[in-house]
Amino acid sequence: MLTYEIVVIGGGPAGLAAAIEAKKNGIESILIIERDGELGGILQQCIHNGFGLHVFKEELTGPEYAEKFIHELKQMGIAYKLDTMVLDINKDKEIHAINTIDGFMTIKAGAVILAMGCRERTRGAINIPGTRPAGIYTAGTAQRFVNMEGHKVGKRVVILGSGDIGLIMARRMTLEGAKVLAVVELMPFSGGLTRNIVQCLEDYNIPLLLSHTLTEIRGKDRVEGIVIAKVDENKKIIPGTEQEFDCDTLLLSVGLIPENELSYNAGIELDPITYGPTVNEAMETSVEGIFACGNVVHVHDLVDFVTQESRRAGKNAAGYIKKEIKKESQTVHTHPEKGIRYIVPQRVRIANVGQKLDLFMRVDNVYQDVYMVVKINDKEIKRIKKKHLAPGEMESLEIQKDDLVCEEGSMISILLEKEGA
Amino acid sequence: MKSKEIICIVCPNGCYLEIEKKGDEYVVRGNKCPRGKIYGVKELTNPTRVVTTTVKIKDGKLKMLPVKTRDPIPKNKISACMRAVDKIEVKPPISVGDVLVQNIAGTHVDLIASRSV
Ligand SMILES: Cc1cc2nc3c(=O)[nH]c(=O)nc-3n(C[C@H](O)[C@H](O)[C@H](O)COP(=O)(O)OP(=O)(O)OC[C@H]3O[C@@H](n4cnc5c(N)ncnc54)[C@H](O)[C@@H]3O)c2cc1C
Ligand code: SF4
Numbered sequence: 001m002l003t004y005e006i007v008v009i010g011g012g013p014a015g016l017a018a019a020i021e022a023k024k025n026g027i028e029s030i031l032i033i034e035r036d037g038e039l040g041g042i043l044q045q046c047i048h049n050g051f052g053l054h055v056f057k058e059e060l061t062g063p064e065y066a067e068k069f070i071h072e073l074k075q076m077g078i079a080y081k082l083d084t085m086v087l088d089i090n091k092d093k094e095i096h097a098i099n100t101i102d103g104f105m106t107i108k109a110g111a112v113i114l115a116m117g118c119r120e121r122t123r124g125a126i127n128i129p130g131t132r133p134a135g136i137y138t139a140g141t142a143q144r145f146v147n148m149e150g151h152k153v154g155k156r157v158v159i160l161g162s163g164d165i166g167l168i169m170a171r172r173m174t175l176e177g178a179k180v181l182a183v184v185e186l187m188p189f190s191g192g193l194t195r196n197i198v199q200c201l202e203d204y205n206i207p208l209l210l211s212h213t214l215t216e217i218r219g220k221d222r223v224e225g226i227v228i229a230k231v232d233e234n235k236k237i238i239p240g241t242e243q244e245f246d247c248d249t250l251l252l253s254v255g256l257i258p259e260n261e262l263s264y265n266a267g268i269e270l271d272p273i274t275y276g277p278t279v280n281e282a283m284e285t286s287v288e289g290i291f292a293c294g295n296v297v298h299v300h301d302l303v304d305f306v307t308q309e310s311r312r313a314g315k316n317a318a319g320y321i322k323k324e325i326k327k328e329s330q331t332v333h334t335h336p337e338k339g340i341r342y343i344v345p346q347r348v349r350i351a352n353v354g355q356k357l358d359l360f361m362r363v364d365n366v367y368q369d370v371y372m373v374v375k376i377n378d379k380e381i382k383r384i385k386k387k388h389l390a391p392g393e394m395e396s397l398e399i400q401k402d403d404l405v406c407e408e409g410s411m412i413s414i415l416l417e418k419e420g421a
Numbered sequence: 422m423k424s425k426e427i428i429c430i431v432c433p434n435g436c437y438l439e440i441e442k443k444g445d446e447y448v449v450r451g452n453k454c455p456r457g458k459i460y461g462v463k464e465l466t467n468p469t470r471v472v473t474t475t476v477k478i479k480d481g482k483l484k485m486l487p488v489k490t491r492d493p494i495p496k497n498k499i500s501a502c503m504r505a506v507d508k509i510e511v512k513p514p515i516s517v518g519d520v521l522v523q524n525i526a527g528t529h530v531d532l533i534a535s536r537s538v
């Protein structure tokens with residue numbers, strides 16, 4: 001049986017940053033396991049720019065961002081296995097993995113870092129009516145086909161869902177000579193970053209149809225057209241608002257879900273809102289010594305935050321191996337209230353908080369001119385003014401250690417309040 | 422002049438900018454950093470974008486090489502740039518940052534590799 005002090009599952013930006021940070025914190029024996037043929041994760045297909053402004057203070061494309069970390073990792077001599085799939089893990093931190101060179105392996109780890117990223121929701125997950133012809137892809141699959149395989153995906157395209165991948169693909173397919181007829185979004189607002197709406201849709205005059213849904217897919221062997229209709233506040237179709245599009249391709253950009261089959265089977269507690277493991281301030285899951293970071297915990301829109309979170313996971317996993325983490329501590333919980341969908345981390349051991357505690361969250365709707373209010377057991381400790389909040393943009397806030405006056409079982413809650421309320 | 426509202430796209434923060442022309446000067450409000458001011462003025466006078474795309478790789482394990490313009494190019498040159506890129510095929514080894522085409526489509530900006538192969 002192979003043994004390592006730390007095993008990282010997934011070689012995307014999360015896994016890379018976590019492994020590098022663990023090594024910087026004195027851990028020598030580290031292994032990254034990646035099922036793909038190269039390191040870098042989803043970044044290798046994200047050829048657009050917009051990565052790295054926080055971490056590197058420059059705007060990089062996905063592959064450039066990944067290459068900086070891959071280079072550092074190789075220089076540090078951290079071991080990795082490619083084309084290797086992790087099949088399962090258990091609470092004793094035993095990992096079963098398989099590849100064509102080593103065959104089936106059992107690997108024993110002192111600590112595990114989960115960094116498997118996320119996968120796209122598919123058509124099955126959202127119930128689309130009509131036939132099942134060819135020409136329907138998830139946006140990420142289309143991105144991989146176009147950017148890595150060099151295939152043309154279609155000539156007349158409609159995109160369902162306005163998440164970032166859909167917006168990025170609207171521009172990409174336009175540049176590749178396709179006609180993108182519309183981006184159709186069920187909600188009254190877009191799920192993507194505002195900058196992507198400007199530079200991917202407005203720049204190319206691609207209409208964004210909010211509060212619309214797909215009602216029919218036409219075509220037997222290949223998509224020949226689709227029908228959409230407007231929906232009311234209750235997302236019910238408004239009769240008579242149907243519109244037809246003559247298209248050969250439909251891209252689905254209807255959301256991402258953390259990839260947590262491994263976590264679930266290992267008995268790790270998952271958060272029903274994020275679909276990722278619940279974690280504490282150290283990015284440790286409900287199973288001692290198993291850490292998690294990046295999109296496997298909650299879907300990030302900025303890779304910079306993935307990197308920051310993963311460095312924390314790597315540092316703490318190293319601290320766990322070196323027995324520097326204080327396990328005995330008052331534990332408090334975070335609790336999303338009015339306007340907030342979720343908060344990461346879900347648990348905080350006060351004794352391990354340094355100068356400040358960082359919390360990450362998403363709101364449930366678009367808000368203008370509101371206050372984000374932080375309370376400990378109903379006592380307000382912080383209030384931050386926000387001009388603009390949207391579900392597509394992750395928010396974060398800091399709580400100073402001195403403000404964390406808590407006892408065992410205390411609750412840190414965050415909510416939104418209207419200005420003047 | 423009336424002020425104009427645009428969204429800064431320089432970084433994913435997407436600040437809401439308000440730009441007002443006062444004589445020959447532009448006053449920008451709402452930017453969280455100085456880059457937003459530069460962007461706001463440029464967007465009103467000469468809008469530019471970085472183009473990212475791919476070129477074919479000859480006999481490589483990887484089929485497509487991601488590339489980008491080193492700096493932003495004028496928006497109205499984007500399609501000319503894409504047409505020029507279409508004609509290119511490259512051969513490994515290539516390092517990230519290597520210049521593949523100088524002065525692409527007459528923009529005075531180079532096309533460079535976004536990764537090593
Ligand atoms: C289309 C798209 C556009 C984006 N645009 C931007 C942008 O403009 N700016 C920005 O800052 N961010 C952007 N992001 C976000 C950023 O790319 C992601 O947040 C980031 O890549 C997440 O990193 P990760 O390491 O958690 O996951 P991933 O990059 O998905 O890496 C996970 C890795 O784990 C591996 N893996 C999974 N399961 C197993 C297993 N069982 N065994 C072995 N290996 C496994 C996978 O193969 C993969 O390599 C974008 C994301 C997408 C999808
Ligand atoms: S003003 Fe600065 S912080 Fe705001 S979006 Fe522009 S570059 Fe980003």
